[in-house]
Amino acid sequence: MKAQAFSYVRPATIAQALDAFAGADGAATYIAGGQSLVPAMALRLQAPELLIDIAHLAELRGIALDEDGGLRLGALTRHAEAHDDPLIAAHAPLLALAAPFVAHPAIRNRGTLGGSVALADPASEFPAMMLALGATIEVAGPEGTRRIAAEDFFQDLYQTTMEPGELLVAFHIPAARPGDRCVFDELARRRGDYALVGCGVKLAMPAGTVDEARIAFLAVGPIPTRARNAEDALAGTRLDAEGIRAAQAALGADLDPQDDDQVPGAMRLHLARVLLGRLLGRLASAP
Amino acid sequence: MNAPLGALDRPNSYIGRSVSRPNAKRLLAGRGRYVTDLALPRMLHAAFLRSPYVHARIVSIDTEAARAMPGVRLVATGADLAALCTPWTGTLDHFKGMKSAPQHPLPLDEVTWSGQAVVAVVAESRAEAEDALGAIEIAFEDLPAVADLDAALRPDADRAANGAEDNLCFRARLDTGDVEDRFAAAAHVVEEEFRFGRHTAVTLEPRAILADWDASEGKLTVHHATQTPYQFQDLYSRHYGIPEANVRVIAPDIGGSFGMKLHVYHEDMAVIGLSMLCARPVKFVADRLESFVSDIHARDHRVRARMAVDASGEILAMDVDDATAIGAFSTYPRTSAVEGNQVIRLMGAPYRFRSYRAELSVVFQNKVQTSQYRAVGHPIACAVTERLVDMAAERLGLDPAEIRARNLIPDDAYPCDSPTGYKFEALSHQESLARLKALMDYDGLRAEQATLRARGVHRGIGIASFVEISNPSPAFYGIGGARISAQDGAVVSVTPSGEVRCAISVTEQGQGTETIVGQIVADQLGVPRERVRVTTGDTETTPHGGATWACRGAGIGGETALQAARRLRSNILSLAGTILQAKPADLDLRDGIVVEASSGSERIALSELARIAYFRSDTLPPDTSAQLTVAHHYAPQGYPFAFTNGIQGCHVELDAETGFVTILKHWVVEDCGRIINPLLVDEQIRGGVVQGLGAAFFEECRYDEDGQLTNGSLADYLVPMACEMPDIVVGHIETPTADTVLGAKGCGEAGTAASSAAALNAVNDAMRPFGASIAQLPMTPTRILAALGQF
Numbered sequence A: 001m002k003a004q005a006f007s008y009v010r011p012a013t014i015a016q017a018l019d020a021f022a023g024a025d026g027a028a029t030y031i032a033g034g035q036s037l038v039p040a041m042a043l044r045l046q047a048p049e050l051l052i053d054i055a056h057l058a059e060l061r062g063i064a065l066d067e068d069g070g071l072r073l074g075a076l077t078r079h080a081e082a083h084d085d086p087l088i089a090a091h092a093p094l095l096a097l098a099a100p101f102v103a104h105p106a107i108r109n110r111g112t113l114g115g116s117v118a119l120a121d122p123a124s125e126f127p128a129m130m131l132a133l134g135a136t137i138e139v140a141g142p143e144g145t146r147r148i149a150a151e152d153f154f155q156d157l158y159q160t161t162m163e164p165g166e167l168l169v170a171f172h173i174p175a176a177r178p179g180d181r182c183v184f185d186e187l188a189r190r191r192g193d194y195a196l197v198g199c200g201v202k203l204a205m206p207a208g209t210v211d212e213a214r215i216a217f218l219a220v221g222p223i224p225t226r227a228r229n230a231e232d233a234l235a236g237t238r239l240d241a242e243g244i245r246a247a248q249a250a251l252g253a254d255l256d257p258q259d260d261d262q263v264p265g266a267m268r269l270h271l272a273r274v275l276l277g278r279l280l281g282r283l284a285s286a287p
Numbered sequence B: 001m002n003a004p005l006g007a008l009d010r011p012n013s014y015i016g017r018s019v020s021r022p023n024a025k026r027l028l029a030g031r032g033r034y035v036t037d038l039a040l041p042r043m044l045h046a047a048f049l050r051s052p053y054v055h056a057r058i059v060s061i062d063t064e065a066a067r068a069m070p071g072v073r074l075v076a077t078g079a080d081l082a083a084l085c086t087p088w089t090g091t092l093d094h095f096k097g098m099k100s101a102p103q104h105p106l107p108l109d110e111v112t113w114s115g116q117a118v119v120a121v122v123a124e125s126r127a128e129a130e131d132a133l134g135a136i137e138i139a140f141e142d143l144p145a146v147a148d149l150d151a152a153l154r155p156d157a158d159r160a161a162n163g164a165e166d167n168l169c170f171r172a173r174l175d176t177g178d179v180e181d182r183f184a185a186a187a188h189v190v191e192e193e194f195r196f197g198r199h200t201a202v203t204l205e206p207r208a209i210l211a212d213w214d215a216s217e218g219k220l221t222v223h224h225a226t227q228t229p230y231q232f233q234d235l236y237s238r239h240y241g242i243p244e245a246n247v248r249v250i251a252p253d254i255g256g257s258f259g260m261k262l263h264v265y266h267e268d269m270a271v272i273g274l275s276m277l278c279a280r281p282v283k284f285v286a287d288r289l290e291s292f293v294s295d296i297h298a299r300d301h302r303v304r305a306r307m308a309v310d311a312s313g314e315i316l317a318m319d320v321d322d323a324t325a326i327g328a329f330s331t332y333p334r335t336s337a338v339e340g341n342q343v344i345r346l347m348g349a350p351y352r353f354r355s356y357r358a359e360l361s362v363v364f365q366n367k368v369q370t371s372q373y374r375a376v377g378h379p380i381a382c383a384v385t386e387r388l389v390d391m392a393a394e395r396l397g398l399d400p401a402e403i404r405a406r407n408l409i410p411d412d413a414y415p416c417d418s419p420t421g422y423k424f425e426a427l428s429h430q431e432s433l434a435r436l437k438a439l440m441d442y443d444g445l446r447a448e449q450a451t452l453r454a455r456g457v458h459r460g461i462g463i464a465s466f467v468e469i470s471n472p473s474p475a476f477y478g479i480g481g482a483r484i485s486a487q488d489g490a491v492v493s494v495t496p497s498g499e500v501r502c503a504i505s506v507t508e509q510g511q512g513t514e515t516i517v518g519q520i521v522a523d524q525l526g527v528p529r530e531r532v533r534v535t536t537g538d539t540e541t542t543p544h545g546g547a548t549w550a551c552r553g554a555g556i557g558g559e560t561a562l563q564a565a566r567r568l569r570s571n572i573l574s575l576a577g578t579i580l581q582a583k584p585a586d587l588d589l590r591d592g593i594v595v596e597a598s599s600g601s602e603r604i605a606l607s608e609l610a611r612i613a614y615f616r617s618d619t620l621p622p623d624t625s626a627q628l629t630v631a632h633h634y635a636p637q638g639y640p641f642a643f644t645n646g647i648q649g650c651h652v653e654l655d656a657e658t659g660f661v662t663i664l665k666h667w668v669v670e671d672c673g674r675i676i677n678p679l680l681v682d683e684q685i686r687g688g689v690v691q692g693l694g695a696a697f698f699e700e701c702r703y704d705e706d707g708q709l710t711n712g713s714l715a716d717y718l719v720p721m722a723c724e725m726p727d728i729v730v731g732h733i734e735t736p737t738a739d740t741v742l743g744a745k746g747c748g749e750a751g752t753a754a755s756s757a758a759a760l761n762a763v764n765d766a767m768r769p770f771g772a773s774i775a776q777l778p779m780t781p782t783r784i785l786a787a788l789g790q791f
């Protein structure tokens, strides 16, 4: 299929981008890497009258530490950069660990973290990792900029707390601390496919016991999901077999995956348990 | 590795050599010319509005607004095209009692599957045509639909097509008569119900057609991504009433086909009429979504089967019931019953037992049509047979290799036939088994499996013997009344510069047909391969023939090329004899030079001979007849089919907690007779194996209960990809057919025929310690975990 005809603008600043959106009477869409939007347009699932190309906005770029030591990732950070960048590897290792599982190299060269998170596909890796990392999301709108905790950002399937026309500008991720341990894995039918279930774990273990656990799942419901009961079950343990089993058991209270035509909900929960057990086992046996 | 060449053993032999394809570089350099690449002056584009209903009556169609849309040149309905094109019916005479309703390019009053094309728009661009689709209003009246196979068979079932007496397309029975007795007397009976999902070809290049009706000459030229240009020349001619000689079908570069591109599709037939109505060239290229809802699907079988064995493990009998659902119509002109027919005839084919009974039901339902796709029927028959053999082995406590050794037809038992009537000239099952065991270190793998099991690692080993049908004679389609040729034709000539052209009716879709034809011609003529240019795929410039399907390109097309080249060689030597005043029998053509046969000393270059023949015939004696072009046809004689055989092995590791399977390695030992080009045979085998593994683990057209396809995109329909595919080791045995000089049989379907069966056995082998089993393809993690009782 061929996309419906559309107009195209390429603003130079956030302000121009917001203006262009405001002037289009709701018929505009931002395009960043285009890796989700262009296929949707080709299938005529989306038919915006105006494409506002934000891929050239300098304000949406950059990977750097802010004054408070946290990491600022511009929305235009590419999936491939998430995989390769040393600052990301140091402070947001879950993004680097998850990146190889996101699609294929050609797509990772163009797809952006901002686009992935703004789209809020519950089966996507990066939105869930933002949850696990405790990221804050900076968005710009006609009224100025505001920051939203990742916890509050994802509302429902493909729905976020961003208002129509708001731009995702950057992610702010707390600096890594000594003793942090991260691990990511997923179960996908083929390499690069959206997973049946995926999970990122970040443990704060400065002295051998789990001070804080953050566990986020993808593909288990309408939004990326933190497993708070499992996190609680782990907290205070030394990541021993018993603690791991307790965390696995607690998942039943965290996740309620629904049946779909491929995977029954009960199986997804089972896979989530298996995956969590394996990930925690890996962390426990890591030197 | 190669059998002695004998008559084929020539000093500059190309037969049996791994040479690369001359066309690969061109395609890699982006110089391919696919139908999609073609742009003709004044060309228009067609798009189709498709039914969202699974089964519905068309109440009314309002096209007025669409006609007024920018760029739109024509909006056509079923009635518009039915005025030009006669309907077609997908039956064959030798399938007694087979029925299927007549079909039109676009439906007149009823849609029978979701995705069926209903209205055509022709516009200046594809995008404008698609825009106009949105402005067409169709009023449908929903009708009850049948999606499920078993539901369709119930007497009170709704009908897939209104007014049909039942949903039965075709029923066949085979019975040697003694099956009940055999089962009653058997020491053991194993039985299983198998399910084989629908899948589809997913060619890299989708279906594409560009029709160009020239009203001034009454001439139709069709650029068509198809395997079978002559078949379509005949069909376009007869259904549109155009003299055959005025219809030219050109199949340019084709991006994969696998059987999918030899059936009549409604859109393709419509495009011919659209071009006639517009008097302009009209192009249609199916996009991927359209491919999923309109390309033929394959398989979709439910097989109940049982096998009787005696206490020593000898197979005594098989009893099979195959029900297969084919959509609302049987495809044209090859029908949708061939697959089922081959399923019931190929069951148990590698084994010695004589008692057999089978029942086949081919059933209509409201889904897109199924039909011939690579290895028609073979994977079903092979998986059912081979799984039952493994189940019998397990029951008897025999090793799977051992029970096969006891039951495979001995290599010295030929010629012989199968209980289903197939005649086998010479096969090598026992040698294949022995070779496979050595190739995969079978005993070593079994020992490793036992060690790993103790450590909680669950590996499985599966093997599967097969036969493959190749080189079909007119017994395939001709006797059923279909105008599908079993013969092929070639025109081979020497050019004035002493180069060689071969125009041949077998076609190229990426498998290397042109390469092997070039090898055979160069070899048999005695010229360097680089001097032979092979042309295929154009009904105006190549002779009529069967083209490429069912594994016939090498076996029939290759023999045609061989015989043509031999005739041309004899003409060349006779002319050389005249020029040199020598006896032709004392001369030979080697490497492009006429030499003295005994000493090899050079006498005259072919280029010089051609120069004389073409430009200085005045220097030749008056009665010289310089025939440097030979036209030759060859049709298979002797056996109705040349069967090939082989065996495959698959090694997998099962993650019993997740249901995921890693395919560790795959082995094939195959016997396709004379190997013309080992490189290409290996490629055919490997590609075929991957398609079979796709069917075993990944590929499935999933439908909801109402008959709507739920995964019609490449995001949701999983084709096998390189990362998940194992190394595939290929070994060869050569048992040439004596029916031809060349001795080649087919190899294009062997890989697909047995790889899913080997995988099925391997996964079941891995599941054995859990007391679990699986009998449904594809073997998804969900199905495996369910079988393991994990959730």
Ligand SMILES: Cc1cc2nc3c(=O)[nH]c(=O)nc-3n(C[C@H](O)[C@H](O)[C@H](O)COP(=O)(O)OP(=O)(O)OC[C@H]3O[C@@H](n4cnc5c(N)ncnc54)[C@H](O)[C@@H]3O)c2cc1C
Pocket: A029, A030, A031, A032, A033, A034, A035, A036, A037, A038, A039, A054, A075, A101, A102, A103, A104, A107, A110, A111, A112, A113, A114, A115, A116, A117, A118, A119, A123, A124, A125, A126, A166, A167, A168, A169, A192, A193, A194, A195
């Ligand atoms: C074959 C294939 C496989 C894929 N597999 C995976 C996978 O396994 N896992 C996965 O996570 N993803 C996968 N993707 C999706 C890919 O990661 C996308 O790139 C990503 O989801 C969107 O990023 P983008 O920059 O390309 O966004 P675009 O496609 O440009 O935009 C997506 C949406 O986000 C909006 N948007 C983009 N940027 C902003 C912004 N800064 N502010 C506000 N709104 C914005 C757009 O308006 C649009 O609605 C796959 C894609 C393809 C084509």
